[in-house]
Amino acid sequence: xxxxxxxxxxxxxxxxxxxxxxxxxxxxxxxxxxxxxxxxxxxxxxxxxxxxxxxxxxxxxxxxxxxxxxxxxxxxxxxxxxxxxxxxxxxxxxxxxxxxxxxxxxxxxxxxx
Amino acid sequence: xxxxxxxxxxxxxxxxxxxxxxxxxxxxxxxxxxxxxxxxxxxxxxxxxxxxxxxxxxxxxxxxxxxxxxxxxxxxxxxxxxxxxxxxxxxxxxxxxxxxxxxxxxxxxxxxxx
Numbered sequence: 001x002x003x004x005x006x007x008x009x010x011x012x013x014x015x016x017x018x019x020x021x022x023x024x025x026x027x028x029x030x031x032x033x034x035x036x037x038x039x040x041x042x043x044x045x046x047x048x049x050x051x052x053x054x055x056x057x058x059x060x061x062x063x064x065x066x067x068x069x070x071x072x073x074x075x076x077x078x079x080x081x082x083x084x085x086x087x088x089x090x091x092x093x094x095x096x097x098x099x100x101x102x103x104x105x106x107x108x109x110x111x112x113x
Numbered sequence: 114x115x116x117x118x119x120x121x122x123x124x125x126x127x128x129x130x131x132x133x134x135x136x137x138x139x140x141x142x143x144x145x146x147x148x149x150x151x152x153x154x155x156x157x158x159x160x161x162x163x164x165x166x167x168x169x170x171x172x173x174x175x176x177x178x179x180x181x182x183x184x185x186x187x188x189x190x191x192x193x194x195x196x197x198x199x200x201x202x203x204x205x206x207x208x209x210x211x212x213x214x215x216x217x218x219x220x221x222x223x224x225x226x227x
Contacts, residue, residue, distance in 0.1 A: 034214070
């Protein structure tokens, strides 16, 4: 079956630090990959996505590259802000699974001024 | 982003009460989902509706009863819940292939069962 593994948090950084949140996956086919973000008291928001190998998804300064050879989709940002404090979820979807999403456990990011 | 709305945002109920959660999507999608998010647990998929028919039910107890009257609305009817059912209930929608598998979430209903 499909699975997504994320680094456990919390990740605590100072403002303007470089962020990496690791995500690896296992899938039987050719999944689409996603990063979702959940701010306190809110639902999940789609942050970025990539639908095939070597694609790079990007949004709001965040980037992630679909690496088929390492089955990874690590999230990066060059300079984090306090407002980036949230929980980040990596997820995959396979078309042959009816677009069901498989989520990782989530990684809490705390950015201090 | 107000593409998916959920009401109420907060709900407190006793174990003998009956209540319903409502979800509405304004994105023209054809699939809708209910998830349960508990503290320190992975996100749990509860129900999936595609074209208003239930296609997935992940062994959810019968005290949770979904209803999808049309492609824009999804309900979760609750009765005789247990305290361990306290959680954030999230609704999502998607448009299948054309969205590349992406789902769009509502803000959730924070449920507390006393």
